Amino acid sequence: MKSQTLSLKGLIQKDIKTNKATKKSKESSPFSVMLHKEMADHVRSWRFIVLIGLIILTFVASMYVSLGNIRSAMSNIKDPDHAFLYLKLLTITDNSTPPFHVFLSFLGPLLGISMGFDAINAEQNSGTLTRLMAQPIYRDNILLAKFVSALIMVGALFLILAMLMIGGGLMLTGVRMEPQELLRILGFTVISIIYVGFWLSLSIVLSIKFRQAATSALTAVGIWLFFTVFYQIIINLVIRSFLPDPAFLSQDQILSYNELILNLLRIAPNQLYTDASTTMLMPSVRSLGPMTMEQMAGAIPAPLPFRESLMIVWPQVSGMIGATVACFALSYYLFMRREIRS
């Protein structure tokens, strides 16, 4: 404002406007601009660094434990999966620490929640949302940029860990890798990303719903704790209250009750994730529900091909995707017509 002598006329002239029009094809869309900015924010933020540290720590710890036990696991002929060295690396443990995929079923939600709980309300409280919304951009692009940027970060992190593990295993053992193993590990990575994506979209919904970042974070953590700790207890209590004495039930009835309990448990996203990741990483898992003797008869305890395992976990995976999409749709619904006021 001080250099008032400077002429403004040169700045906003028609030639710039025409220039702008001709270069329209070259410029990047608002969505990719926002995506870049959000990703840069994540990379620079302390919280992401802390989370990466946490995940890498658990990864290293579980790798250390499984590498120590790999020899005995490989020589265990009774285990049909004993030949899959790299899958074994991810799953075996001496019970001092849980294996990596179980760890991840706890840490994944934390990762998703911490990246999304203040997505919208922090911007609103700092007054940047109004400014952002006054630009010619679609509202849904803001939500999408928030979601996709965090998902790309998580995806890159998991993929890097998987590759590190494979590379490290190759270097240390020199054992050749089955193509199936690679597919299974990649499948596990994708399932983990979807799982984190669910918690991410849930926390974005909460960040739209609640004005205070602390409230939305606490609510998200509350939902997470409810599903990991209390949900099973509640289901058990409820079922036990109306389940007849098993002694008076036929086997079919017992089976159907079992099925019912399992299906109720599968409402919890962490149950879905555990089911899916276990099947992916343990080729000998044939079914996620109870099996009758007739079904078991004649089955050879051998690993399933990748395709078959994928078929088994497909309902779980689509359930997780469905829950993610539902949360995301809800966030659209809440955000699209809302008044933006700081």
Add this chain to the structure above:
Amino acid sequence: MKDPIIQLKGLTKCYGPQRAVDNLNLDIHKGEIFGLLGPNGAGKTTTILMMLGLTDPTEGSAFVCGHNATSSPIAVKRKVGYMPDSLGFYDNMTALENLIYIARLNGLAENEIMTRTSEMMDIVGLSSAMNKKTSTFSRGMKQRLGLAEVLIKQPDVIILDEPTLGIDPSGVREFLTLIKRLSKEQGLTVLLSSHHLHHVQQVCDRVGIFVKGKLLAQGNIDTLSGNLFSKEGYVISIKLAHSIPQPWSLEQELKEWEHIKQITVNENTVEFECEQNITPALVRFFVEKRHDILGVHQKDYGLDDIYQKYFEDIN
């Protein structure tokens, strides 16, 4: 006259039973500086949000640059620069980065962004601070950065919500001068909302007085005061070199003038309340009667009085 650039038709916004904006009709023409004047909570910000499609009107419609703000907000936002009352910037980015981000969102070509942004920083006088983080900025600096951001998209209309809030008086003057100059040089239409009368009085071509969701009056300041004070007429006070003796011999003679309603004598000043502006006649009269005049003052009403008057009516 051409079509108005901002056209509000029966705009209404209800929050529950409360009507924040009540059947607002307003036309603003190209190149005008319009001041939306009202106390806190009058519905100024709500009106502005509806013009940008940031909130939906309960009834009525807002047309900005020929687009309906509710159904095609993107087209409106391309033409309109908006500076909200509480400005926030991304604190972990520098001022320049903040500005570049907005420039990119507006689809400016990458090769001209750098030159444009630094030129904008020059205009608002932030060149020396443009590589500092915005978290270190004072209120006035943020306001300037906000203006740079509004201007970088080359808008047709700028909407400023309480732009003078929290800036020191000299800053306010600079800011308003800049806005006025920009408007004149580039034919920008400016809508600014404020509860600060004097700021509005300095720059606005036309003002609208907005109280409790209703537009009570609009027009330039002269018309407004004319409308409001015509019943009270003109007040002229004449100061003489010597004090006036009581009772005053000329008073009777003056009282017979048809336009004079009341005469008040106070030592050496005489105050006339008249229906018409008869200042020249009065001065001639005094000169003919061989009185020495020290000063003649014709009282005119400022926005303050207008504002006060409207609030009296409301309360």
